[in-house]
Amino acid sequence: MFLVITYSRSARTSLRNITRAHEETTVRHLGRAALLAGTEFGAFQALRLREKHGRDVQIERVEPFVPEDVPAEVREAAATYEARETATIPYRQFASGRDLPDPGTLREQDV
Amino acid sequence: MIVRYDGRTWCGAVADLREHAPTSRAVAAAIRGDDAPCRVHCPVPGPLFDHVGHVHPEMGLRLRTALAVAARSRGLTAPQASEIERLRAERDRITLDDGHQHRSDAPDTDPTELRERVATLRGRVQALEANGEDASDARAELRAAAATLSEGQTARIAAEEYRTQTRTDRDRRERRMRLDDRIANLERDARSALVEQIREPYERAVFALDSTVEPFDAPPLVAALAIGRIGRPRGPVVLATDRFPSPAAAADWIGGPVICCDE
Numbered sequence: 001m002f003l004v005i006t007y008s009r010s011a012r013t014s015l016r017n018i019t020r021a022h023e024e025t026t027v028r029h030l031g032r033a034a035l036l037a038g039t040e041f042g043a044f045q046a047l048r049l050r051e052k053h054g055r056d057v058q059i060e061r062v063e064p065f066v067p068e069d070v071p072a073e074v075r076e077a078a079a080t081y082e083a084r085e086t087a088t089i090p091y092r093q094f095a096s097g098r099d100l101p102d103p104g105t106l107r108e109q110d111v
Numbered sequence: 112m113i114v115r116y117d118g119r120t121w122c123g124a125v126a127d128l129r130e131h132a133p134t135s136r137a138v139a140a141a142i143r144g145d146d147a148p149c150r151v152h153c154p155v156p157g158p159l160f161d162h163v164g165h166v167h168p169e170m171g172l173r174l175r176t177a178l179a180v181a182a183r184s185r186g187l188t189a190p191q192a193s194e195i196e197r198l199r200a201e202r203d204r205i206t207l208d209d210g211h212q213h214r215s216d217a218p219d220t221d222p223t224e225l226r227e228r229v230a231t232l233r234g235r236v237q238a239l240e241a242n243g244e245d246a247s248d249a250r251a252e253l254r255a256a257a258a259t260l261s262e263g264q265t266a267r268i269a270a271e272e273y274r275t276q277t278r279t280d281r282d283r284r285e286r287r288m289r290l291d292d293r294i295a296n297l298e299r300d301a302r303s304a305l306v307e308q309i310r311e312p313y314e315r316a317v318f319a320l321d322s323t324v325e326p327f328d329a330p331p332l333v334a335a336l337a338i339g340r341i342g343r344p345r346g347p348v349v350l351a352t353d354r355f356p357s358p359a360a361a362a363d364w365i366g367g368p369v370i371c372c373d374e
Binding site for chain 1: 207209280281285287288295
């Protein structure tokens with residue numbers, strides 16, 4: 001899929017026109033951004049915006065996410081932290097003393 | 112005001128061009144200074160002319176915008192004016208680079224692995240040299256690995272720079288769009304404030320023309336004439352309407368020079 005983010009009022013208006021006219025290609029419209037289908041038509045619309053508005057349009061290619069895409073320890077860390085009893089404890093503190101990755105390590109690892 | 116057309120000249124507040132050929136559109140173009148078959152010498156038209164300077168039956172009119180322009184032509188100001196000006200200045204200070212950016216990606220090779228390989232090769236070269244053996248092959252391998260490592264580092268730095276620049280550029284664009292949104296909202300508020308300030312004279316003017324219409328739902332032609340009367344259009348008003356008994360009556364009602372045309 002293509003994530004299209006606009007950075008000017010006119011680009012935002014063009015994007016809105018496109019998502020309104022092509023519902024089948026619009027996966028989701030979120031204000032000044034939209035997720036377009038990963039088809040040639042989706043790319044065509046994204047590129048039209050880029051041609052018209054230059055760098056006021058950012059296009060990113062995105063993929064659907066499933067939790068299994070990331071290492072098990074990251075999933076476990078998220079689940080354990082969200083199941084914590086003390087709501088106010090920061091993750092760094094929560095992780096130390098438990099068998100959980102510290103936030104610094106998490107930041108350094110690409111998935 | 113002086114109007115010249117086809118060897119004839121009209122001077123004063125009224126030019127009756129009916130039964131002469133130029134269309135009202137051509138006359139309006141002449142007032143704007145565009146190429147036209149006739150010539151009109153008059154003050155440079157102000158912004159109100161674009162809204163109500165050319166009055167004809169098929170005209171369109173953005174009423175509230177035109178009313179705000181009319182209010183400004185009378186020297187009225189909106190309370191939002193200084194804030195709008197401040198935000199516009201802030202917006203104009205944002206500089207963006209619109210040139211083409213060369214994307215640069217970081218290499219796929221793992222720098223740690225490469226660094227280890229260079230260290231291993233260096234050790235091997237040293238060991239070979241210490242034993243007095245031929246180290247030329249190992250040295251060539253070391254040079255190649257060191258070159259790959261250095262190229263990778265350069266590419267990584269370039270990719271990092273690209274990311275930083277792109278992010279900075281987008282942050283600026285985002286900031287500009289936020290300012291544009293705020294300016295647009297304030298302009299809308301300012302327009303409403305100006306419309307409120309000029310509402311009463313406008314309603315009176317519409318009522319004087321046609322007491323049966325609701326002023327904010329008036330046909331564009333009626334609304335435009337009323338706005339021409341309450342505003343200061345500077346340039347003459349070009350009329351293609353028989354709503355007034357005579358061109359002189361029209362000029363009198365509007366309170367400024369008029370040019371009357373057939374269509």
